[in-house]
Amino acid sequence: MRRIRVHPDDFDIAAESAALLAACKQAGALASFTGVVRSTSAHPITALYLEHYPGMTEAALARIAAEAESRFALLGCTLIHRIGTLEPGQNIVLVLAAAAHRQPALDATGFLIDFLKTSAPFWKKEIFPDGTSAWVFPRDGDAQAASRW
Amino acid sequence: MRRIRVHPDDFDIAAESAALLAACKQAGALASFTGVVRSTSAHPITALYLEHYPGMTEAALARIAAEAESRFALLGCTLIHRIGTLEPGQNIVLVLAAAAHRQPALDATGFLIDFLKTSAPFWKKEIFPDGTSAWVFPRDGDAQAASRW
Amino acid sequence: MPITILYFAWLRERTGTGIEQLVLPQGVSTVADLIVFLRGRDAAHDAAFASPLVRAAVNQVFARPQTPLSPGDEVAFFPPVTGG
Amino acid sequence: MPITILYFAWLRERTGTGIEQLVLPQGVSTVADLIVFLRGRDAAHDAAFASPLVRAAVNQVFARPQTPLSPGDEVAFFPPVTGG
Numbered sequence: 001m002r003r004i005r006v007h008p009d010d011f012d013i014a015a016e017s018a019a020l021l022a023a024c025k026q027a028g029a030l031a032s033f034t035g036v037v038r039s040t041s042a043h044p045i046t047a048l049y050l051e052h053y054p055g056m057t058e059a060a061l062a063r064i065a066a067e068a069e070s071r072f073a074l075l076g077c078t079l080i081h082r083i084g085t086l087e088p089g090q091n092i093v094l095v096l097a098a099a100a101h102r103q104p105a106l107d108a109t110g111f112l113i114d115f116l117k118t119s120a121p122f123w124k125k126e127i128f129p130d131g132t133s134a135w136v137f138p139r140d141g142d143a144q145a146a147s148r149w
Numbered sequence: 150m151r152r153i154r155v156h157p158d159d160f161d162i163a164a165e166s167a168a169l170l171a172a173c174k175q176a177g178a179l180a181s182f183t184g185v186v187r188s189t190s191a192h193p194i195t196a197l198y199l200e201h202y203p204g205m206t207e208a209a210l211a212r213i214a215a216e217a218e219s220r221f222a223l224l225g226c227t228l229i230h231r232i233g234t235l236e237p238g239q240n241i242v243l244v245l246a247a248a249a250h251r252q253p254a255l256d257a258t259g260f261l262i263d264f265l266k267t268s269a270p271f272w273k274k275e276i277f278p279d280g281t282s283a284w285v286f287p288r289d290g291d292a293q294a295a296s297r298w
Numbered sequence: 299m300p301i302t303i304l305y306f307a308w309l310r311e312r313t314g315t316g317i318e319q320l321v322l323p324q325g326v327s328t329v330a331d332l333i334v335f336l337r338g339r340d341a342a343h344d345a346a347f348a349s350p351l352v353r354a355a356v357n358q359v360f361a362r363p364q365t366p367l368s369p370g371d372e373v374a375f376f377p378p379v380t381g382g
Numbered sequence: 383m384p385i386t387i388l389y390f391a392w393l394r395e396r397t398g399t400g401i402e403q404l405v406l407p408q409g410v411s412t413v414a415d416l417i418v419f420l421r422g423r424d425a426a427h428d429a430a431f432a433s434p435l436v437r438a439a440v441n442q443v444f445a446r447p448q449t450p451l452s453p454g455d456e457v458a459f460f461p462p463v464t465g466g
Contacts, residue, residue: 012163013162013163013166013181014161014162014163014164015163017162017183021185021238025238026187026189027185027187028184028185028186028187029182029183029184029185030181030182030183030185031180031181031182031183031258032162032179032180032181032182032183033178033179033180033181033251033254033255034166034178034179034180034181035177035178035251035466036170036176036177036178036179037177038175038176038177038249040175040249050465051390051391052390052465053388053390053439053442053458053460055442056439056442056443056458059442059443060442081465081466089170089174092466093465093466100187100189102182102184102262102382103290103294105182106182106255106258106259106262109180109255110255113251113255113466116465116466117463117464117465117466118463119444119463120463120465120466121390121439121458121460121463121465122463122464122465122466123390123391123460123461123463123464123465124464124465125391135391135392135461135464136464137462137464138462138463138464141252145252184382199381200306200307201306201381202304202306202355202358202374202376204358205355205358205359205374208358208359209358230381230382241382242381242382251466262382265381265382266379266380266381266382267379268360268379269379269381269382270306270355270374270376270379270381271379271380271381271382272306272307272376272377272379272380272381273380273381274307284307284308284377284380285380286378286380287378287379287380291382
């Protein structure tokens with residue numbers, strides 16, 4: 001059971017959790033990761049613009065999900081990534097992983113978000129309070145996090 | 150921000166996620182673990198009965214949350230555990246952890262569920278299709294999982 | 299000294315007791331002493347405490363056999379926890 | 383040979399192009415060759431591809447400089463990805 005979606009609309013983690021569990025009757029564990037637009041006093045932004053490569057994105061997410069399925073005792077997973085202009089506090093990405101027991105669900109969730117960040121063609125641009133903007137530069141830690149697996 | 154609850158009623162992961170994020174304005178990452186009543190063809194059950202030690206449970210969960218706050222760069226966490234009689238597919242436990250970035254949120258979620266399983270006074274009894282029942286025996290892996298931290 | 303004793307899960311079922319208040323005789327001053335005392339009370343308690351899996355808490359904190367008891371303590375007996 | 387080229391993020395902004403279809407001259411047979419060819423077309427492309435951060439995909443799979451090109455390929459250029 002693999003659910004992959006890329007769209008501007010928000011997602012409902014309760015509805016997505018229920019849908020994944022309904023499709024994975026033997027699941028005893030569901031882990032999730034939600035990424036949220038962050039604006040801090042040290043680095044204030046008014047919006048985040050998310051662009052992607054239609055077609056390649058879905059293929060890349062399917063490859064990442066297949067890799068997680070091959071590595072962990074997963075019953076199913078959900079990957080949802082929003083695109084377009086988002087405001088601070090809004091959801092960006094949802095990863096859900098269902099398994100019989102907690103460790104594969106937790107491990108797969110970490111794996112999926114690490115690889116999504118390094119292997120799926122999304123690009124973020126930050127819009128600042130003065131109206132200027134800048135494309136986000138990858139964090140060094142992202143490649144390191146993905147290389148652990 | 151620490152939200153701890155023990156009650157028979159179900160929880161809504163979307164409402165809990167929104168409440169935690171609303172209280173953690175600097176959060177960029179929210180991780181969760183949901184435990185679900187599991188019935189399999191190899192080990193069918195009709196219900197799970199959950200008993201706890203009122204008072205000590207809340208104190209134990211507060212200690213576990215405080216330990217997670219001291220170990221990880223957590224902005225907040227939520228621990229909800231249901232008690233009473235639950236059916237297969239129903240939620241048992243919810244752990245939410247909010248942080249600025251993904252790694253502390255994911256690590257704290259794993260830590261919280263591992264310690265909840267070994268350090269909070271809950272007991273599970275399985276009810277079988279023939280009407281008999283048996284108290285659940287701890288899995289060896291649970292103490293091992295908690296000892297990793 | 300007066301104490302309150304709570305039993306959970308199969309300790310509650312096997313002793314047939316959820317909560318009781320007792321006045322302990324002289325010499326019963328630790329969790330281990332209390333278990334010996336309780337086992338001597340009746341066959342149900344003796345059978346319940348025969349398991350090596352019995353765990354205890356004193357005043358809602360996990361305790362060991364040598365944990366000392368004080369007047370007014372709340373002592374709980376239960377099997378290994380299985381939440382989550 | 384005919385190919386389609388896509389540009390994303392600041393590659394799109396700096397080249398002023400989102401998508402274009404080109405017929406490549408003889409000798410342009412790898413991703414690296416294509417970058418050299420594109421940089422020679424105008425100052426905007428030259429500036430965009432001057433960054434060491436340019437990444438590429440061929441037919442929606444991440445590619446390397448030496449990845450060969452075939453007629454009808456879809457080639458994309460973009461900065462390092464920053465999703466999630």
